[in-house]
Amino acid sequence: MTTTQVTLVQIDNYGPWTTTPEPRREMDLQTLQSRLFADVAQFLGHRDAYVFFTRFDNMIAVTNGVDGAAHATLQESIGNRYPVSVSLGTAVAERPVDALEAANRRLQTAGSAQDESRTEVLAGEYLSETDRSDLQVAHFDVVNATGKYTDRLNEFDTFINIEQAYGSLMRHLREAHGALSFFVGGDNVVAVCPDLPETAFSSAVEQVEEDVDIELQVGVGQGASAHEAGFAAKHALEDCRHDGTSVELFGAPLVGD
Numbered sequence: 001m002t003t004t005q006v007t008l009v010q011i012d013n014y015g016p017w018t019t020t021p022e023p024r025r026e027m028d029l030q031t032l033q034s035r036l037f038a039d040v041a042q043f044l045g046h047r048d049a050y051v052f053f054t055r056f057d058n059m060i061a062v063t064n065g066v067d068g069a070a071h072a073t074l075q076e077s078i079g080n081r082y083p084v085s086v087s088l089g090t091a092v093a094e095r096p097v098d099a100l101e102a103a104n105r106r107l108q109t110a111g112s113a114q115d116e117s118r119t120e121v122l123a124g125e126y127l128s129e130t131d132r133s134d135l136q137v138a139h140f141d142v143v144n145a146t147g148k149y150t151d152r153l154n155e156f157d158t159f160i161n162i163e164q165a166y167g168s169l170m171r172h173l174r175e176a177h178g179a180l181s182f183f184v185g186g187d188n189v190v191a192v193c194p195d196l197p198e199t200a201f202s203s204a205v206e207q208v209e210e211d212v213d214i215e216l217q218v219g220v221g222q223g224a225s226a227h228e229a230g231f232a233a234k235h236a237l238e239d240c241r242h243d244g245t246s247v248e249l250f251g252a253p254l255v256g257d
């Protein structure tokens, strides 16, 4: 069994801030959002966690191994350095989507994202050293995206193709397994999954191919932290590239390999 600790990072009262006292320059908002993401990624990355930018005003982090004190430090440091503050809700579950639901609910019950009196909520349950078990991460990539898209189409049409594959994959894994998938750049999608067998990944790849006619390959890893699981997944993806296979499970070679 795998356990995922998910933290929802939500900028407090951000909507009103973006338009008060009048609408702020879009590139200033983009700069703030991407710097905040970079800071959160650096802080959590040093602790072997992952964070995904999702909508930028809300970010989803996978924080197995990061305790409540570290979350408090992150929140304090952002409040000290940015013109906005963040709330952090954390929860633990076997299926990542259930952990996110519970983490999200902690903020939603404390008040609205646009309630100016609901700021810097720090609410959560954190895995203790003793109840930590592994989590599973899958790293998907479009087969030969450079040859099929990047070197042939204009960048916008390439982007449409990649986004279509991402949309199809994220919906399938969410609906079938409660997994959370995130576009991380280029042609790459990282999915945080429950403990899924190899067949679940081959059906996901088939499903996307049927749906949008885009070929994916995926490496799967497990580990005590998002980094450890994700790193194993990257190595498994290298095996796909090397062997021309569409699914590789790190540390669990398929029969006949």
Ligand SMILES: Nc1nc2c(ncn2[C@@H]2O[C@H](COP(=O)(O)OP(=O)(O)OP(=O)(O)O)[C@@H](O)[C@H]2O)c(=O)[nH]1
Residues within 6 Å of the ligand: 141, 142, 143, 144, 145, 146, 147, 184, 185, 186, 187, 188, 234, 241
């Ligand atoms: N975030 C992230 N992006 C990556 C990673 N590896 C590659 N990329 C991105 O994906 C783009 C395409 O690289 P590849 O996936 O290696 O190229 P490809 O043409 O699809 O080749 P194959 O994957 O070998 O089929 C690169 O320009 C990067 O932007 C990774 O591990 N993480």
